[in-house]
Amino acid sequence: MSEASSPQSTVDVSTMTAIVAPRYGAGSVLRTEVVVRPDPRPDEVLVRVRAAAVCQGDAHLLTGTPYLLRLGFGLRRPKDPIIGHDLAGEVVAVGREVTGFRPGDAVFGSVNSGAFAEYTCVSAQRLALAPTGLSLEEAAALPDSGMTALQGLRDVGQLKAGQTVLVNGASGGVGTAAIQLAKALGAEVTAVCSTRHVEVLRSLGADHVIDYTSEDFTASDRRYDVLLDLAGNRSLRDCRKVLAPKGVFVSSAGAPGGNWVGPIVWMGKVLLTNLFVGPKIAILLMRPHRADLEFLAGLVADGKLRPLIEKRYPLAQAASAVQHIIEGHAQGKTVLVG
Incomplete structure (x- = not known):
C-alpha cells in the first residue's frame, strides 16, 4: 500500500499495485498485479489506502459462496477482481460534487470492492474523517x-x-x-x-x-x-x-x-x-453510511470504543490474511498494512 521510488526513477501515477482475484477460490488464488489507478467519479473520493481490514464478506466474494451470490457478482469469476471493503488512508483527490473532504485528510470507510490496493475510489457517503486517537490500522478495522x-x-x-x-x-x-x-x-x-x-x-x-x-x-x-x-x-x-x-x-x-x-x-x-x-x-443487513461512521468516531474519541486487532499482514500476504478469515475462529479483526 505504499509507493517505492528513488531519485533516479519516476513514479507512474497512472498505475498501482493491487491484490486481484482472477477466479473464485480460496486465499491462494489471489495475485499481486500492477493495474490502472482509478479516477474518482463526481461523488467519489480517491483514497491512498494505508490499511485494509479483512471481513467475512471478502471471504464470501472470493469463494463465490453461496453460489447465488454469483448472480450479482459474476457467474464464472468476480466481476470486481480487486476485493476488500474496509479501509483507512489519506485523501488524494475528490470528485467535483464532494464536500467535507480535501486532499491530505485522514479518512476511514467502506467501499463496495477495491480496498486491497494502493488506491481506491470511495463514495463520499461511505467515508468519514478518521477517528482521533486511532492509528490508521485501527481505523480500518472499524467500519464493517x-x-x-x-x-x-x-x-x-x-x-x-x-x-x-x-x-x-x-x-x-x-x-x-x-x-x-x-x-x-x-x-x-x-x-x-x-x-x-x-x-x-x-x-x-x-x-x-x-x-x-x-x-x-x-x-x-x-x-x-x-x-x-x-x-x-x-x-x-x-x-x-x-x-x-x-x-x-x-x-x-x-x-x-x-x-x-x-x-x-x-x-x-x-x-x-x-x-x-x-x-x-x-x-440484520448492514448499510454503510457516513453518519454511522461519524457516530463510531465519536465513541472512539470519548474512549468508549476501540477495535481489537488480532493479526496484521503486509499487503503482499493478503492470501494468508483472507485464508485466516475463511478458516474461522478469528479473534477481533485481521488487517492488511503497508
Missing part, C-alpha cells in the same frame, strides 16, 4: 464491524440503557465491537464465546461471559431484551427461549445452508416466523 454492531443493537434491536443483551459469537470483529457499543448504550452485556476468548471479552467490558464449551446459554433461566446472533449455530426455538417477552432476536449470521443457498433459507424462516409468533425476530 462497527456499523454492523451499531445497526444491530441500536436500530434493529432498539437497545436502551438498563436493558440486557446477549451477543452470541462475540469474539470476532462484530462481536468485540458489539460488547463495547452495548456498554456505551448503557446495557448489561453477556458474551458467548469459546474458552480462549473469555478473558479478552471480559477486558472489553462484558459483564458476563459464557464459555459455550462448558455451558449452554439456552439452558439458562436468564432472559434478554436483545439477542444479537453472530454465530447462527442455534435454532430459532432455542434463541426465542432466552428472550424477554418483548425481547428482540437480531440475526446477522444465519444457520449454514450449504454452498448453494447459504443462509438464505434461514433468513426466509426468520421472516416467516416473525409473522406468526413472538418475540420479535429480525434480520
Whole structure:
C-alpha cells in the first residue's frame, strides 16, 4: 500500500499495485498485479489506502459462496477482481460534487470492492474523517464491524440503557465491537464465546461471559431484551427461549445452508416466523453510511470504543490474511498494512 521510488526513477501515477482475484477460490488464488489507478467519479473520493481490514464478506466474494451470490457478482469469476471493503488512508483527490473532504485528510470507510490496493475510489457517503486517537490500522478495522454492531443493537434491536443483551459469537470483529457499543448504550452485556476468548471479552467490558464449551446459554433461566446472533449455530426455538417477552432476536449470521443457498433459507424462516409468533425476530443487513461512521468516531474519541486487532499482514500476504478469515475462529479483526 505504499509507493517505492528513488531519485533516479519516476513514479507512474497512472498505475498501482493491487491484490486481484482472477477466479473464485480460496486465499491462494489471489495475485499481486500492477493495474490502472482509478479516477474518482463526481461523488467519489480517491483514497491512498494505508490499511485494509479483512471481513467475512471478502471471504464470501472470493469463494463465490453461496453460489447465488454469483448472480450479482459474476457467474464464472468476480466481476470486481480487486476485493476488500474496509479501509483507512489519506485523501488524494475528490470528485467535483464532494464536500467535507480535501486532499491530505485522514479518512476511514467502506467501499463496495477495491480496498486491497494502493488506491481506491470511495463514495463520499461511505467515508468519514478518521477517528482521533486511532492509528490508521485501527481505523480500518472499524467500519464493517462497527456499523454492523451499531445497526444491530441500536436500530434493529432498539437497545436502551438498563436493558440486557446477549451477543452470541462475540469474539470476532462484530462481536468485540458489539460488547463495547452495548456498554456505551448503557446495557448489561453477556458474551458467548469459546474458552480462549473469555478473558479478552471480559477486558472489553462484558459483564458476563459464557464459555459455550462448558455451558449452554439456552439452558439458562436468564432472559434478554436483545439477542444479537453472530454465530447462527442455534435454532430459532432455542434463541426465542432466552428472550424477554418483548425481547428482540437480531440475526446477522444465519444457520449454514450449504454452498448453494447459504443462509438464505434461514433468513426466509426468520421472516416467516416473525409473522406468526413472538418475540420479535429480525434480520440484520448492514448499510454503510457516513453518519454511522461519524457516530463510531465519536465513541472512539470519548474512549468508549476501540477495535481489537488480532493479526496484521503486509499487503503482499493478503492470501494468508483472507485464508485466516475463511478458516474461522478469528479473534477481533485481521488487517492488511503497508
